[in-house]
Amino acid sequence: MTKRAGSAGRPTKPLLKAPVRIGSVDARAVVGELRQLHEDAEDPDVERMPADDELFGALLYVEKHAHALRRQTPEVQRAAALRRVQLWEYVREQVDVHQMHAVDDARQAGAQWIELAPVLAVNAPSAAYNKAKRLKAVELTDETPQARPLRRTPEAVLRAERRIASERAAERQAQEVAQLRHELLVPVVERLLEQRESFESDEDIDYWWEEIEAVLPHCQTPLQMVSLRRYLDAVLRALAKIEKRTARPVALSEEALLALAAARKVRQLDASR
Structure with missing residues (x-):
């Protein structure tokens, strides 16, 4: 039976979509908003909430104490949860950037890919190399007029690095x-x-x-x-x-x-x- 044209997607199709990113966020201000919501709800433990610039700790606190908002309106609860989602996505994006810097520092200090494999949670030096290149895509852009973020593939990153080095x-x-x-x-x-x-x-x-x-x-x-x-x-x-x-x-x-x-x-x- 003849296979219908276009019935199967290309294996690389998901990689061709430009990623959507949260980008710049005033994390301290958002944490301050969450703190205010908990104070308005008379959260008895709000004084134990970490400072506004302690993002990770503050997120863990508002997650653990989400029940303190149960007497608030559904709109307030929804707003608080959406802010948490936003901040966790922001943290996820920042993790890629900081892990990439750590990999660069390790390489400059003489670390081999075989040493980086276990700490990057992969099984082979080649996999560590490829993961490091994918991390590098976070701060590189393509050659389109919109300068969109790169596809997270080692090949795309290498092309971008060569282009940037040439420029x-x-x-x-x-x-x-x-x-x-x-x-x-x-x-x-x-x-x-x-x-x-x-x-x-x-x-x-x-x-x-x-x-x-x-x-x-x-x-x-x-x-x-x-x-x-x-x-x-x-x-x-x-x-x-x-x-x-x-x-x-x-x-x-x-x-x-x-x-x-x-x-x-x-x-x-x-x-x-």
């Missing part, structure tokens, strides 16, 4: 290139600024010279580096306008002419990258 490497390279370009730019700007008095000038150019003088001695942060390039561009544009208007060189000395040529060359190379 970080590209970012480091870009930062190194930007730093190198900045290191090449600074001496050129310093040389140009030294020849300030050997250029034609007007109110606009004087303003940009002052901006360069202000940022150049302390040019360390990315914002300062961007500002330096912007101010240099402004000076070069202003000098070019004077040249165009007067039809004569703005550099009044050989040193100034060489400094101007070097600045224009550096900015031209910078803009072409």
Whole structure:
């Protein structure tokens, strides 16, 4: 008998659904709400309830003393139980994150997968490795525009780790290139600024010279580096306008002419990258 098409689901189908997560929760505030419900119900033991930041202990308390709310309305009892469900789900998600950090620390301390197997409650080193990768999926996202959480499979985590490592490497390279370009730019700007008095000038150019003088001695942060390039561009544009208007060189000395040529060359190379 011919098997009807589509009658059997794909074995991996459950793994293809993006997981729904509680995410960020103000756990202390929720515990505070539960405490207030127990105080309103005149729970005689409420003073023994752990502090708001002792989440696990507080949850155990309200579970054990749920009977204290029996005289409250069904709405109050339901609200308290739903808050407990929410907090336990939050705890479950946090456990994955913290267990993953513990595994990472164990690996960095030299622990082998065979040592991690029993403490991860699995029977083989390969199973410990796969479980650790699934834990890693908690804090990684896929490549979709929504950046959804990863499927909890070792393969998906490995792909995400490779992608993130590649992105970080590209970012480091870009930062190194930007730093190198900045290191090449600074001496050129310093040389140009030294020849300030050997250029034609007007109110606009004087303003940009002052901006360069202000940022150049302390040019360390990315914002300062961007500002330096912007101010240099402004000076070069202003000098070019004077040249165009007067039809004569703005550099009044050989040193100034060489400094101007070097600045224009550096900015031209910078803009072409």
